[in-house]
Amino acid sequence: MNPVVERVYEIGIIPVIAFNSVDEAVPLCKALVAGGLPAAEVTFRTACAEECIKKIHDEVPEMLLGAGTVLTEDQADRAMAAGASFIVAPGFDPNVTKHVIDKGGLMMPGTCSAGEMQQAMNLGCEALKFFPAEANGGVAMLKNIGGALKTAKWMCTGGINAKNVNDYLAYDQIFAVGGTWMCKSDKIKAGAWDEITAMCKEAVDTMLGLELGHIGINCADDTEAMKTAETLGSLLSMAVKPGNSSIFVGNKEFEIMKKPGRGTHGHIAIKTNNVDRAIYHLSNRGVKFDLDSKVVKNGKTTAVYMADELAGFAIHLVQK
Incomplete structure (x- = not known):
């Protein structure tokens, strides 16, 4: 297993973040680390995403960073140069996917059908994103597809929360989930770092089910x-x-x-x-x-x- 995929699997839950300001980047990631989730998918939905990834990479080196909502080859290049260890897209673009793989990067394209998944795997993708997960049939959908695509590995995002996280992670071909329930945007805007740390700890405890x-x-x-x-x-x-x-x-x-x-x-x-x-x-x-x-x-x-x-x-x- 790719070492980045293996670490994503061990962490289990990857917080998905759209930063509003570079000033939020370091304190939020320190709160995530303190709560037991030293990882983040920083989405390129906001203009400060690239700078946030670089700042986190420099100042919180224990964080495993991914770049999300990557739509173009240029965004992928800038994300990897800033310090992203994996690239995530909402959909499957063969050109962007091949570009990242050719540069030695880990690409997780968004897929929602067996056809897209098969094409992505044939291009060399070890890990796939299933998005939006709940809207596309959730775990039941992947169990049906997994019977045919036995080597597929999915990170699921879209509709994942504390109530259904273990339904997803109980299926062996789902190696991780992404979500926002432990670091909601209103908490980030308010700088409620202690609350985010507490919610991350609760998310980890729920996932482990000790x-x-x-x-x-x-x-x-x-x-x-x-x-x-x-x-x-x-x-x-x-x-x-x-x-x-x-x-x-x-x-x-x-x-x-x-x-x-x-x-x-x-x-x-x-x-x-x-x-x-x-x-x-x-x-x-x-x-x-x-x-x-x-x-x-x-x-x-x-x-x-x-x-x-x-x-x-x-x-x-x-x-x-």
Whole structure:
């Protein structure tokens, strides 16, 4: 996967911004970074877009910058020279698309039909924009097309919000979404940077969907494990379901290990909508992971342990 596409995938949500003034550029991007979304698609809908991209590139280097609403080859050239790592267009123009690719840039043309998508992919586009997503049938539309275009990867924009973001990101061929709900224009005009940071954090938490999966308890042997499981089952009126290496209690809320496993006392499983994104975002919050413990199936990470124990328990993330 192209490293820029991979980073877009890890971040998951790309704020789409139309700046009114160059003065907004740096404080807004610092607010996005603080909220866990170090990326932006700066649209060429306003005259200051190019200058904003350059200023952000120079002063907030941790930001992954894209240029949006790019309609011409000249705009694409100016955006890339200013520091944009990817170019996004509302529609599919073969000439602009080929121009960006020939210059070594990453182009995400706007597409809304299988024909446009196929043409863009044949020109060498690794990533496509699906726009406007909701108006063009949303996830259901892409699932139908994805059955034929199995290598297509989409970033969806247009009608994406906190209520439907996970409907989109749950489909593996959608590698990211773009939106404005966490940085609305009125908040930008008001300079409400703390509010934008808070909304970004909320958007990240919604996307990750972290929740308790189960608690694993280490036991010395089969006998101790069964006694522990039966005691918990009796106390909580939960069913006991023996397995090969462990015994589950209830609807797998507890896993009683028949011999000591990872963690001094056991382990705690945290479920998430996407383990790769959780690793990226939690790492940015200071969490350390044992990447050698990653379990990968069909190219997607399904589980990973954190590097450190917590109160004698190993912590691992698992795919929902």
